[in-house]
Amino acid sequence: MENSAGGLAPPPVIVLVRPQLGENIGKAARAMLNFGLVEMRLVAPRDGWPNPQAGPAASGADIVLERAQVYDSVADAIADCTHVYATTVRKRGVTKPVVTPEEAARAIHATAGRTAILFGPERSGLETDDVAIARAILTVPINPEFGSLNLAQAVILVAYEWSKGVALASPPTTEIDPPAPQEELDGMIAQLDRMLVDSNYFFPPHRAAVTRRTLRTLLTKPGWNALEVRTLRGVLSNLDRPRPPRA
Amino acid sequence: MENSAGGLAPPPVIVLVRPQLGENIGKAARAMLNFGLVEMRLVAPRDGWPNPQAGPAASGADIVLERAQVYDSVADAIADCTHVYATTVRKRGVTKPVVTPEEAARAIHATAGRTAILFGPERSGLETDDVAIARAILTVPINPEFGSLNLAQAVILVAYEWSKGVALASPPTTEIDPPAPQEELDGMIAQLDRMLVDSNYFFPPHRAAVTRRTLRTLLTKPGWNALEVRTLRGVLSNLDRPRPPRA
Incomplete structure (x- = not known):
């Protein structure tokens, strides 16, 4: 789907990481399509795919479910993306920039690259390793005494904020050099990792x-x-x- | 609940007009409390009140349900409010200002009076007579080819926008460590440079x-x-x- 603003920035890809209930996948699809997002990717859905519970919950957003692609790992799902956000309800002990849905939406519209937004399993949320893959953390600022946002609600808030920028029709500023696609970065990290394994960098092993x-x-x-x-x-x-050895 | 921004404006009252399913009342309560809204009013709920289906769907937002007041008519429910918005999915043929959730939130924070936001029954939405009572129409700008926002989703978007104007809802500020002093970076670059000289990286020399x-x-x-x-x-x-050498 083209960015209807005619801008360069493609709409973000919504990545559901290890989603549990088909019903929630359907609700997320409905939330997406309400605000014009159609590309959903599923990483290792617990109950397989397709899931007969998803369709009824999508309330007509079948196009999103039909196009949904399934991947084995987060890395595979986001290989073609240059920007990756990890959605978490609470800030973790990770030193990455934390942005609101509004700030993320602005950044997505301002970039030429493709953006993926990761959402974790319903019960547990994203794991630390999933978050590590992302460039930034997307957090919905929520009532500190009652944070109870379900998957579809988190998706709808993100999609809603993104859709605001489409309506505005402001041309995104061209980013001359967007970040490399994730798979290229992963390739580099894998290369370094191999070298470090060879040189016994990862010691003691339990810290690896x-x-x-x-x-x-x-x-x-x-x-x-x-x-x-x-x-x-x-x-x-x-x-x-x-x-x-050096002399 | 006080507006913790210390502003004059009290939080808006969420008025569910002739809601049908207790489950949806519960979900609306949950949506509200996520963003700090606690005052719900019910106009002629179809299945009476209290409704045993509401509690489980509220996922812990019991305080909202316990405080919910029931009224016979919209007029009674909003008698103490100075500003009234009628939420509709599509703009009707009514000559009233139409605002987005964002514009409504700004207006609510800017006024000293109490605001009510009306949401209609799940299936049919607000009737023309309900809309007539409101000063303005609140419409979520939605995908024109797929408008399928349920009651709780409409409530959450309105509550979310309102929460942006409240201090407590400001995003967690991450203490990201500042960049290292330049001499530390230079030390690292010098170390790498030495290694690259040793390994004849800088070739041909005139490109060094x-x-x-x-x-x-x-x-x-x-x-x-x-x-x-x-x-x-x-x-x-x-x-x-x-x-x-590697094997």
């Missing part, structure tokens, strides 16, 4: 997961463009060649 | 200055904090140790 997350976070932060990622891969390849 | 500038630019872009720079220096030191 946390260390990997730390590295991913700080390498995600820059938003390097494709050329920059290529340059860094060249640096890594160069450092990966066996060298004699 | 440009290549160095490119690397500096992309390593400056992230604005890594002191801890991140230290982490990366650890990575570099690790990679700098002589290793056997």
Whole structure:
């Protein structure tokens, strides 16, 4: 679907990560289509796909369900996206920028790249590893004494804010160098990871997961463009060649 | 509940006119409390009040249901209000101002009087006579090809917009560490540079200055904090140790 403002920014992709109930997938589809979003991606839906509970709950938003694509991992689902937001209800102990739906919507309209917005499973929300993949955290500012936003409600608020920018029809400012697609960044991180495994960087082993997350976070932060990622891969390849000990 | 922004305007009253299902009353209560609204009024609820279906659907927003007052007519329900909005999905042939949730929220915060927002029955929406009582029509701008907003979703969008104007709803401010002092970044760049010289990265030599500038630019872009720079220096030191060629 084209951005009806005629702008460069494509509408965001809504990624439901390990959704549990088909009914909630349907409700999320309905919420999306109300505000003009049609691209849904599903990462490992608990009850498989298609899910017979989704259709009735979508109340006519069948086009969203029919087009929904299923992926095994978050990385696969967002491989073609240059901007990734992780939606969380509460701020976590992660050092990433936190934005409101309004701020995210503005940023999405202002970029030339494709944006993915991750939503976690109904009960538990996104896991730390899912959040680590994102460049920023999207949080709906909510009553601190009663935060009880369900999946479809979180989706509708994000879609609603996005739709405001479409109506305004303001041409997005062209970003000359959007961040590289996620899969290119992932390629670089994998290359570095291989080198660090070879050089016994991940020690002690029980700290490896946390260390990997730390590295991913700080390498995600820059938003390097494709050329920059290529340059860094060249640096890594160069450092990966066996060298004699320095004199 | 006081407007915690300390402003004059009290929070709006949510008036459900002839609501049908108790479940939807509960969902509306939940939507309200998520964004700090607690005063609900019910006009002639179809199945009477209290309704046993409402509680479970409120997911803990019991305070809203307990305080809900029941009225026979819209006129009675809004007798103490100075501003009345009628929520409709589509603009009707009524000569009244039509505002978005955003515009309504701004107006509510800017007035000293009490505001009521009317929502109609699930199936049919507000009748012309209900709309006639209102000073303005509140309409959520929606996908013209798929308008399928349920009662709780309409309530949540209105409550969400109102909450933006309240201090307590301001997004959590993340303490993101400031970038490391320049000399720490320079130290890291110098360390990498030494490694790259050793591995003959800068080739051909006459391109070295440009290549160095490119690397500096992309390593400056992230604005890594002191801890991140230290982490990366650890990575570099690790990679700098002589290793056997990979099998």
